[in-house]
Amino acid sequence: MLRKLGTHNRKSLLYQAFRELGRVQRTLFLLKYMSSAGIRQNINAQTTKVEAFNEFLDWVSFGGPMVKSGDPVEQEKQLKYATLVANTVMLSNVADLTDVLTAMIHDGHTVTAELASRLSPYSRDHIRRFGRFVLDMDQIPKPLNPAPIPFPTST
Template sequence: MRPSTTVINGYNQFSLPKIWGLGKHASADGTKWDLHAQNLMSEYHLRYGGYGGIGYYLVSDMYIALFSRFTTCGSWEGHNILDYLVENDSDVRPDTIHADTQGQSAAIFGLAHLLGIQLQPRIRNWKGLNFYRSKPALQYEHIDLLFSKTIDWNLIETMLPEMLRVAVSIGAGRIKPSTILRRLATYSRKSKLYFAFRELGHAVRTSFLLEYLSDVELRRLIQSATNKSERFNQFVQWVAFGGGALAAEGIRDEQRKFIKYNHLVANLLIFHNVVTMSKALEQLAAEGHALDTELIASSSPYQTEHLNRFGRYALNRDRVPEPLDSVREFRMPPHGERITRTAQVAV
């Protein structure tokens, strides 16, 4: 079992993260890591400025990061968004993924649909996208002007066996979603399979956009999820102290290790913070204080004030860690209720 998997599974056993989320939603976002200009991986990023590469992370709604990838600034980030299906073998298996505009395209929507994943991104300039009718003669009251094209169901029906074969191969772990998406995009002008995925994605994305525009709670959910990703990006760069967010290595494998190890250390600190916070809540409840889940839900494990990044460290290799059963099994009060430890025991 991978070290990151062990950390995520241990984290998932605590009650506190269940206040923040249930692990069914996750958000993906990239952040720029600086690289020296004389580097095959390094590219100039127009939006962030400077030379570097992109660390791409998938963050659970429980705040723990499930997946990381290092890619170039010029690559389309959304090609990596579904790779967690192959590379994340932890107990936390989200089925709804949020992202920004870089985390979506019509082909990604189509592939995600066949893999049983709901893609719910925050799309910038959605007014520039085409809405697709299911039939040419179909008219929609009040919103008919939004629809400018029609879905080619014949193409989807013809290529469906090939599309399902791709989905099954991904589910069996034989190929990564990013590999097939990049390959299809490269040969898009000649590939009917690419056009079929894109056509299916047009149908799925049109349905999502209509829901996105009409449901304010969905927009709030997506905004909240993407905020967690952006906050994790700040936290993971804070963890890589001493280098000014610079990945100094010029070898690509070493750069990937830098991202993976930094991701692991960030998850370990998140785990440590949840243990500390759970102990504090346990103590407050034991002393008879009320626990307000509304207040707990507004907190996060990205706390840094108590962590000493600099100075000397004394390692005691003979020290036996204290058991975590009490804080792991301590049940948080139902959402919106205020109870004490005594009241909980009475129940």
């Protein structure tokens, strides 16, 4: 069966059957999508998250979203390096946001899961993209001490 599918022969009855099955699946999904506001909201939210990450990744890539080489290996390296930098910035942002939320709770403020869900690891207002950076390799940063945020439970 795999060999028949691997030939990409459009005249094959098996190919035609699977193509029709795919069309039925796509139609069923579109009908569910159109009839359910919840599904549309979920898909839109996930799409927005991906777009926000891609925009953040472009911002982190100092030259913008341009690819400087036609070599696939160099393109992959550029993407991996940019993703590494983006993930590092996001980790720092999440650690800082967690510290702030924990301090707010200790100060007596109510911090809900809904409030925390509206925060984004893609904030960049506090980041200096250009300029002089001095790295002190002898200074050891404090270790990350992740702890769950005690959100109030509603009963």
